[in-house]
Amino acid sequence: MIRAENIAKKYGDFVAVDGISFEVQRGESFGLLGPNGAGKSTTMKMIAAVSTRTSGNLEVLGMDPNTDGPAIRSQLGVVPQEDNLDQELRVRENLITYGRFFGMSHAAVAKRADELLEFAQLTDRAKSKVEPLSGGMKRRLTIARSLMNDPQMLLLDEPTTGLDPQARHILWDRLFRLKEQGTTLVLTTHYMDEAEQLSDRIVVVDKGAIMAEGSPAQLIRQYSSKEVLEVRYGSDKNSTVAKSIADVGERQEILPDRILIYSDNGERDLAEITKRGHHPMTSLVRRSSLEDVFLRLTGRSLVE
Amino acid sequence: MTSVADIMADADKPRRWGWWYVTELRLREMRGYVSYVVTSSFANPLMYLLALGIGLANLIPEGMDGVPFLVFVAPALLMSTILTIGAEEGMYPVLSGFKWHKIFFAIHATPVTPGQIVGGFLVHLTIRFTFTAGVFFGFLILFGAVPLASGWVMIPISILGAFSILTPLGAYAARLEDDTGQFALIQRLVVMPMFLFSGTFFPLSQVPDWLEWVGWVSPLWHATQLGRTFSYGAIEPMWLSATHLVVLVAYSAIGGYFMHRSFVARLTK
Numbered sequence: 001m002i003r004a005e006n007i008a009k010k011y012g013d014f015v016a017v018d019g020i021s022f023e024v025q026r027g028e029s030f031g032l033l034g035p036n037g038a039g040k041s042t043t044m045k046m047i048a049a050v051s052t053r054t055s056g057n058l059e060v061l062g063m064d065p066n067t068d069g070p071a072i073r074s075q076l077g078v079v080p081q082e083d084n085l086d087q088e089l090r091v092r093e094n095l096i097t098y099g100r101f102f103g104m105s106h107a108a109v110a111k112r113a114d115e116l117l118e119f120a121q122l123t124d125r126a127k128s129k130v131e132p133l134s135g136g137m138k139r140r141l142t143i144a145r146s147l148m149n150d151p152q153m154l155l156l157d158e159p160t161t162g163l164d165p166q167a168r169h170i171l172w173d174r175l176f177r178l179k180e181q182g183t184t185l186v187l188t189t190h191y192m193d194e195a196e197q198l199s200d201r202i203v204v205v206d207k208g209a210i211m212a213e214g215s216p217a218q219l220i221r222q223y224s225s226k227e228v229l230e231v232r233y234g235s236d237k238n239s240t241v242a243k244s245i246a247d248v249g250e251r252q253e254i255l256p257d258r259i260l261i262y263s264d265n266g267e268r269d270l271a272e273i274t275k276r277g278h279h280p281m282t283s284l285v286r287r288s289s290l291e292d293v294f295l296r297l298t299g300r301s302l303v304e
Numbered sequence: 305m306t307s308v309a310d311i312m313a314d315a316d317k318p319r320r321w322g323w324w325y326v327t328e329l330r331l332r333e334m335r336g337y338v339s340y341v342v343t344s345s346f347a348n349p350l351m352y353l354l355a356l357g358i359g360l361a362n363l364i365p366e367g368m369d370g371v372p373f374l375v376f377v378a379p380a381l382l383m384s385t386i387l388t389i390g391a392e393e394g395m396y397p398v399l400s401g402f403k404w405h406k407i408f409f410a411i412h413a414t415p416v417t418p419g420q421i422v423g424g425f426l427v428h429l430t431i432r433f434t435f436t437a438g439v440f441f442g443f444l445i446l447f448g449a450v451p452l453a454s455g456w457v458m459i460p461i462s463i464l465g466a467f468s469i470l471t472p473l474g475a476y477a478a479r480l481e482d483d484t485g486q487f488a489l490i491q492r493l494v495v496m497p498m499f500l501f502s503g504t505f506f507p508l509s510q511v512p513d514w515l516e517w518v519g520w521v522s523p524l525w526h527a528t529q530l531g532r533t534f535s536y537g538a539i540e541p542m543w544l545s546a547t548h549l550v551v552l553v554a555y556s557a558i559g560g561y562f563m564h565r566s567f568v569a570r571l572t573k
């Protein structure tokens with residue numbers, strides 16, 4: 001569906017995307033995981049044929065976005081990072097007018113709008129204005145809008161950023177349904193749990209470049225350990241304690257507020273530390289996550 | 305799997321009709337403020353005609369340019385009303401479509417092109433201006449301010465005049481990141497002077513020489529003068545009438561060209 005070879009985007013002298021390459025297959029769910037400013041939205045806009053790339057080769061559905069923009073866009077569903085619903089129209093009208101842009105008939109858009117209101121659990125808000133909807137509802141409406149043309153591929157730019165946990169879960173449930181129906185999903189996120197939930201395959205991006213690629217499980221296996229022990233000694237003591245336990249575990253990350261110890265047995269390491277007389281204020285043994293992968297790759301955490 | 309050829313065929317309808325879908329959207333959005341458009345379309349001409357046409361006309365019993373003052377001033381009132389709306393529509397609604405309302409970005413995510421967005425936007429305004437100018441013209445007839453049957457030609461002239469202001473402003477507004485007072489400044493330093501020094505209330509020849517150029521560059525003057533020839537047969541050389549038309553078309557065409565370029569630049573950035 002997508003073949004990107006070394007694509008780059010410059011804004012003046014500033015390099016937002018610095019030569020990235022990846023492929024996305026039909027039916028796949030593909031995630032771009034990276035912190036704010038990594039170049040995720042810029043990449044999505046190039047794929048969506050609304051931002052002209054500066055260099056590299058890009059094929060979307062067998063066509064070049066720089067030259068066949070309208071034909072590519074006719075087959076895509078796009079959920080932009082910032083909602084751009086039409087505030088002057090009602091909920092259902094937003095769907096109807098959007099469907100028309102794809103050349104659908106009045107009858108077809110009316111039917112499709114009702115189906116999608118049902119899907120987005122917004123049927124009872126059909127005649128409501130957009131403004132009073134909650135953040136989660138607006139997001140669901142934007143997703144419903146993106147599905148009007150029954151797209152071959154759905155592009156979701158930070159689908160749940162800024163939503164409360166409950167709204168996120170409702171949204172994830174809807175997206176999971178689409179995934180099960182075989183819709184090709186491409187999504188960006190800076191939430192590792194979202195990337196883990198929704199993507200079969202992930203690329204980790206930072207500063208416009210790809211740091212790693214693989215399934216969430218592969219990435220964790222390759223770049224992290226099975227378990228992580230987190231210990232806290234209070235911000236001023238963390239670094240001094242760290243020196244005397246530096247040989248514990250396979251690898252460590254010293255963060256301002258805690259020490260992360262990577263190994264395949266966190267409880268054993270905790271016992272070892274305690275034996276040396278360093279009783280942590282709090283401790284926690286957990287499984288490795290994509291957050292740890294990102295920390296390993298960049299030395300920074302995903303969400304500041 | 306859908307082939308590229310199938311996809312191209314699918315995209316064929318929006319390729320031809322995209323502009324119309326945009327017009328459709330703008331018309332639907334208009335439902336929210338249609339009462340404003342209708343009310344102002346009726347209130348404006350009534351106010352102008354009562355105040356200027358009747359009130360001022362009594363002070364100038366000898367008339368102007370060989371006709372009663374009401375007849376002289378009527379084309380100018382129509383033109384300045386429609387051109388002022390044109391100036392407004394070229395500023396805030398254009399920037400808003402990119403900045404606050406962001407609707408142009410939403411449309412551009414579909415097969416519709418930047419050119420079609422501009423096209424649909426202008427077609428919608430043509431419909432709106434036709435209505436408002438039509439109502440205004442109706443009032444002029446009612447007040448006996450249009451002696452000649454050819455007076456209706458003022459309606460298309462007013463729309464052309466509106467576009468000759470709207471498209472250059474639209475080209476500018478589409479490149480703005482934010483309105484930090486630019487629009488108010490344009491309103492005061494461009495639109496207002498144009499209104500005052502364009503031979504609106506008195507012939508341009510009575511404007512001080514050193515200000516006459518304002519008239520010559522002003523679409524309002526060209527639209528008004530052209531309107532006067534159709535409305536009451538104002539006498540001017542043929543070349544001058546032709547110049548009015550050429551200037552208005554040139555403003556609109558060049559403005560339209562740059563407005564399109566601005567939209568492309570902003571939407572594909």
Ligand SMILES: Nc1ncnc2c1ncn2[C@@H]1O[C@H](COP(=O)(O)OP(=O)(O)O)[C@@H](O)[C@H]1O
Nearest residue numbers: 011016034035036037038039040041042043573
């Ligand atoms: N229109 C633009 N003009 C200039 N710089 C931009 C523009 N859009 C994005 N950038 C810059 O490019 C970088 C990547 O932005 P973006 O793709 O939005 O990142 P992300 O979506 O991963 O947060 C950022 O540093 C951002 O400031």
Ligand SMILES: [Mg+2]
Nearest residue numbers: 040041042081
């Ligand atoms: Mg982004």
